[in-house]
Amino acid sequence: MIEVIGLTKSYGGFLAVDDVSFTCQPGRVTGFLGPNGAGKTTTMRVMAGLTPATRGKITIGGLAYRDIPNPGRHVGVLLDASAQHAGRTGREVLMIGAKTMGLPESRVDEMLALVSLTPTEAKRRVRNYSLGMRQRLGIAHALLGDPSVLVLDEPANGLDPAGIRWMRDLLKQYADRGGTVLLSSHLLNEVELIADEMILIGRGKIVAQGDKKSLLAERDGGTLVTAVDTPALGSALADAGLEVTPAGEGLMVAATTLQVGQVAADRQLVLTDLRAADGGLENLFLELTSDTQRDDITQGAPA
Numbered sequence: 001m002i003e004v005i006g007l008t009k010s011y012g013g014f015l016a017v018d019d020v021s022f023t024c025q026p027g028r029v030t031g032f033l034g035p036n037g038a039g040k041t042t043t044m045r046v047m048a049g050l051t052p053a054t055r056g057k058i059t060i061g062g063l064a065y066r067d068i069p070n071p072g073r074h075v076g077v078l079l080d081a082s083a084q085h086a087g088r089t090g091r092e093v094l095m096i097g098a099k100t101m102g103l104p105e106s107r108v109d110e111m112l113a114l115v116s117l118t119p120t121e122a123k124r125r126v127r128n129y130s131l132g133m134r135q136r137l138g139i140a141h142a143l144l145g146d147p148s149v150l151v152l153d154e155p156a157n158g159l160d161p162a163g164i165r166w167m168r169d170l171l172k173q174y175a176d177r178g179g180t181v182l183l184s185s186h187l188l189n190e191v192e193l194i195a196d197e198m199i200l201i202g203r204g205k206i207v208a209q210g211d212k213k214s215l216l217a218e219r220d221g222g223t224l225v226t227a228v229d230t231p232a233l234g235s236a237l238a239d240a241g242l243e244v245t246p247a248g249e250g251l252m253v254a255a256t257t258l259q260v261g262q263v264a265a266d267r268q269l270v271l272t273d274l275r276a277a278d279g280g281l282e283n284l285f286l287e288l289t290s291d292t293q294r295d296d297i298t299q300g301a302p303a
């Protein structure tokens with residue numbers, strides 16, 4: 001379990017992360033979402049002991065990262081896939097990791113196979129890797145010590161659609177086996193299918209958090225409906241006391257799909273479309289972060 005407790009990180013007078021608290025549970029994939037510069041990487045850097053917190057703390061399994069013995073055996077971290085030594089081969093990168101953690105060479109081969117880096121690719125120097133290959137190598141490195149917690153910053157960056165699906169399946173299976181996963185992204189649709197829990201951050205502050213279903217359910221979505229005779233349906237819905245507004249070809253109704261379908265059935269009106277207007281997570285994300293976007297450069301300048 002990862003616990004972030006009242007984390008604040010300032011650079012000079014600039015607050016990059018402002019009193020952030022959340023928990024990542026075992027068996028769940030937690031998506032850490034926010035626009036560019038929201039504070040995701042900063043939070044993860046504190047998590048991995050790379051930068052000290054100004055206030056508050058982060059514990060993993062009850063301990064600060066720096067206090068975990070042989071941390072790679074407990075926490076797999078991928079913060080910047082391009083941060084590897086460019087002159088080393090992929091295999092060498094993993095071999096050094098394995099030696100540091102006291103793992104056998106066979107573990108390196110297992111991980112290379114897991115992330116689909118071929119023996120020929122593994123012998124190539126990292127400087128000649130594509131971004132997608134670097135991400136795969138980074139994921140292999142994070143998984144090397146068979147940790148129970150994974151912290152991944154923008155792991156889908158540079159992966160092609162098949163690669164994104166592969167990663168999604170890998171992380172889901174990892175969580176299904178009881179692992180804790182925290183992954184960040186500034187692109188919602190990338191994590192929408194992976195994450196069970198969502199932490200939305202904007203301008204260093206958490207703007208929403210919870211499981212994906214309840215985040216969506218909290219919204220006053222309404223129903224989008226279209227009929228063969230849409231004007232007749234509009235009158236029927238208004239007669240039933242429901243609030244109706246035109247929306248494209250159809251109508252937006254402040255009611256559930258069941259209520260709308262019932263009115264249509266009572267009047268024997270044929271529907272061509274009936275769906276909950278949840279707006280998708282992308283809209284939720286834009287809505288929740290709209291007033292926390294870094295569009296004010298005078299506030300965005302670190303001291």
Ligand SMILES: Nc1ncnc2c1ncn2[C@@H]1O[C@H](COP(=O)(O)OP(=O)(O)OP(=O)(O)O)[C@@H](O)[C@H]1O
Pocket residue numbers: 011014016034035036037038039040041042043185186300302
């Ligand atoms: N070492 C530093 N010194 C000064 N400011 C910093 C430093 N590191 C990060 N910041 C600032 O803190 C803010 C948050 O940055 P961070 O990298 O955590 O954002 P992010 O959410 O990961 O964004 P992105 O999606 O673009 O990666 C930014 O305004 C950034 O410029």
